[in-house]
Amino acid sequence: MILSMELGSAGYDIVLERGCLGRAGALLDLNRRVLVVTDEGVPARYARAVAEQCAAPRLYTVPQGEGSKSFPVLEQLLKAMLGEGFTRGDCVCAVGGGVPGDLAGFAAACYMRGIDFYNIPTTVLAQVDSSIGGKTAVNLGGVKNIAGAFWQPKKVLIDPDTLDTLPARQRSAGLAEAVKAGLIGDAALFSLFETEDPANRIEDIILASLRVKKAAVEADEREGGVRKTLNFGHTIGHGIESVTGLLHGESVALGMLPMCALPARERLARVLESLGLPTSVRADPEAVYAAVLHDKKMANGAITAVYVETPGGCLLRPVAPEALRAAIDTVVRP
Amino acid sequence: MILSMELGSAGYDIVLERGCLGRAGALLDLNRRVLVVTDEGVPARYARAVAEQCAAPRLYTVPQGEGSKSFPVLEQLLKAMLGEGFTRGDCVCAVGGGVPGDLAGFAAACYMRGIDFYNIPTTVLAQVDSSIGGKTAVNLGGVKNIAGAFWQPKKVLIDPDTLDTLPARQRSAGLAEAVKAGLIGDAALFSLFETEDPANRIEDIILASLRVKKAAVEADEREGGVRKTLNFGHTIGHGIESVTGLLHGESVALGMLPMCALPARERLARVLESLGLPTSVRADPEAVYAAVLHDKKMANGAITAVYVETPGGCLLRPVAPEALRAAIDTVVRP
Numbered sequence: 001m002i003l004s005m006e007l008g009s010a011g012y013d014i015v016l017e018r019g020c021l022g023r024a025g026a027l028l029d030l031n032r033r034v035l036v037v038t039d040e041g042v043p044a045r046y047a048r049a050v051a052e053q054c055a056a057p058r059l060y061t062v063p064q065g066e067g068s069k070s071f072p073v074l075e076q077l078l079k080a081m082l083g084e085g086f087t088r089g090d091c092v093c094a095v096g097g098g099v100p101g102d103l104a105g106f107a108a109a110c111y112m113r114g115i116d117f118y119n120i121p122t123t124v125l126a127q128v129d130s131s132i133g134g135k136t137a138v139n140l141g142g143v144k145n146i147a148g149a150f151w152q153p154k155k156v157l158i159d160p161d162t163l164d165t166l167p168a169r170q171r172s173a174g175l176a177e178a179v180k181a182g183l184i185g186d187a188a189l190f191s192l193f194e195t196e197d198p199a200n201r202i203e204d205i206i207l208a209s210l211r212v213k214k215a216a217v218e219a220d221e222r223e224g225g226v227r228k229t230l231n232f233g234h235t236i237g238h239g240i241e242s243v244t245g246l247l248h249g250e251s252v253a254l255g256m257l258p259m260c261a262l263p264a265r266e267r268l269a270r271v272l273e274s275l276g277l278p279t280s281v282r283a284d285p286e287a288v289y290a291a292v293l294h295d296k297k298m299a300n301g302a303i304t305a306v307y308v309e310t311p312g313g314c315l316l317r318p319v320a321p322e323a324l325r326a327a328i329d330t331v332v333r334p
Numbered sequence: 335m336i337l338s339m340e341l342g343s344a345g346y347d348i349v350l351e352r353g354c355l356g357r358a359g360a361l362l363d364l365n366r367r368v369l370v371v372t373d374e375g376v377p378a379r380y381a382r383a384v385a386e387q388c389a390a391p392r393l394y395t396v397p398q399g400e401g402s403k404s405f406p407v408l409e410q411l412l413k414a415m416l417g418e419g420f421t422r423g424d425c426v427c428a429v430g431g432g433v434p435g436d437l438a439g440f441a442a443a444c445y446m447r448g449i450d451f452y453n454i455p456t457t458v459l460a461q462v463d464s465s466i467g468g469k470t471a472v473n474l475g476g477v478k479n480i481a482g483a484f485w486q487p488k489k490v491l492i493d494p495d496t497l498d499t500l501p502a503r504q505r506s507a508g509l510a511e512a513v514k515a516g517l518i519g520d521a522a523l524f525s526l527f528e529t530e531d532p533a534n535r536i537e538d539i540i541l542a543s544l545r546v547k548k549a550a551v552e553a554d555e556r557e558g559g560v561r562k563t564l565n566f567g568h569t570i571g572h573g574i575e576s577v578t579g580l581l582h583g584e585s586v587a588l589g590m591l592p593m594c595a596l597p598a599r600e601r602l603a604r605v606l607e608s609l610g611l612p613t614s615v616r617a618d619p620e621a622v623y624a625a626v627l628h629d630k631k632m633a634n635g636a637i638t639a640v641y642v643e644t645p646g647g648c649l650l651r652p653v654a655p656e657a658l659r660a661a662i663d664t665v666v667r668p
Contacts, residue, residue: 071409074473082475113471114556137447140409143414147444149483222448281635 014156021159025053027062033090037104066210069138077107091116097123098130105136109151120231128209173249178209185212187312232306239292253277258327261309280310285332349492355493359387367424371438376430413439416506425450431457431462439470441486456496460510467551484525507583512543519546522647566640573626587611592661595643619666
């Protein structure tokens, strides 16, 4: 199955196919210098399998976790490329979850002002969401994704077989982004979570989620408008993530709840419970609120948030600080 | 005088007008948070004058010189913006030469994946060349401009009055880029340097130089082809610059000489002498050669260089390593 992201000259194909990681050499142009970036949490054999299909691979493994999305680690990647004599015609390939994807994508965006980037996501989160759309970034001063680039990959290979090695907690957290896609843009996808075991339908879930994201990105590559709907649950979610240490998907799960109208909220809570995702968390609500205000979606006093009245559609609405503070209280308990 | 850079949705105006720095508030949208970036070599009153025209300015002065084009300094700028609560709707404004321009432009390109950037160049080099075209970068591992972005400014204000305070050596070095523009694309501009005192014709020189650059950038924003002609003199020039500590323009002056056919080379040498620019330098030619090979224009063994047969036009031609080594010997004397 191939999905084409239509972005003019920056368009690219997304290949969704069991076993495609093993065919990377045929599907991508790896007949050049390739910086293969992975992290210590990803089974090493995935990145090795990709490296073995490259003419001149340089495998770079960063520590697991958001801490690797930093300028010092970015500099290390760029220096590794420099040391190997990478030119504008060489490329970077991420193998793993959102961390190597965001980091390696930004390295590709910066190096010599931009070289080719491939992404081979191996987590649910990256396969349903972060690997497409071209957002790359590192963190700074405690704020997520504050420095980065819109830099589209040249191709994305999604191999659902790689999910077999994913820990259950990460799998559930990743599915939160698929639930999000259903809530904001695909009622049938959301219903699937209410009626079936997602483990049996993972390829359909990935495909449907990617279609929601693809439509938003094609309409608004640089997030001037409709692409913001993909941030559903992320305003409060990012705040929870930075304060609690919950996984990104777990935090987004919590962040979505207060942004749903009541019947939808109850349905969402049941879906989250069925996935083993949290519906509340113990933390300091004031600290979460402070983190939200510090976050980048803030603009001149007003915060624009995404709301879901009925699963399958959403709207952008400004939210007053007091309403936001009260919303946090419904999921964050001191 | 307004020149419009035609780059589709990334297009912008270049205002060339005596005194326009004092009208920045009317010409630019400064009614927001503005990071004003300058360096210690620029008269402080220029950046102060701009800051006074902003609704919410944050003035940031970096040390003079290429050393400020680094990731640590870039991080400081981004943290300063973060500390002031800059959002996607705020902007960055460079006031000075190529260093604050390249650095501040990259900071604008990165912050929240890209915010508005204005450039107010106050050196000859920046006014005739580096302030337009959207190249931004920092240095890394001893290699110039290795990490950066193509990020076009929203507007460029060129105020020739600011050149009154420029030291003579920097003025001459900057004119080397104007001589370059004449050699590669405007025979009349080159002739002007042979027949007149450039001090009397500075506005015409700036305008003609910008027109040559504008045409190359419009045809090829991301330097896939014809824009490479703007790198005339820069292959060997960058090598000389990194080894000798000469100014950028002085190094480019030297780098252009071996890339001219003989009659043009003699004419160029006379022009450089009239401007007080070097036509040879004492340094280790091997070290210069090593630096050139380390430079980013290298691609898989062959180097593409720009040649001038007759002033006013140029061609791209692959150059063998031995020919490059011999060319260096004609301007670098041990």
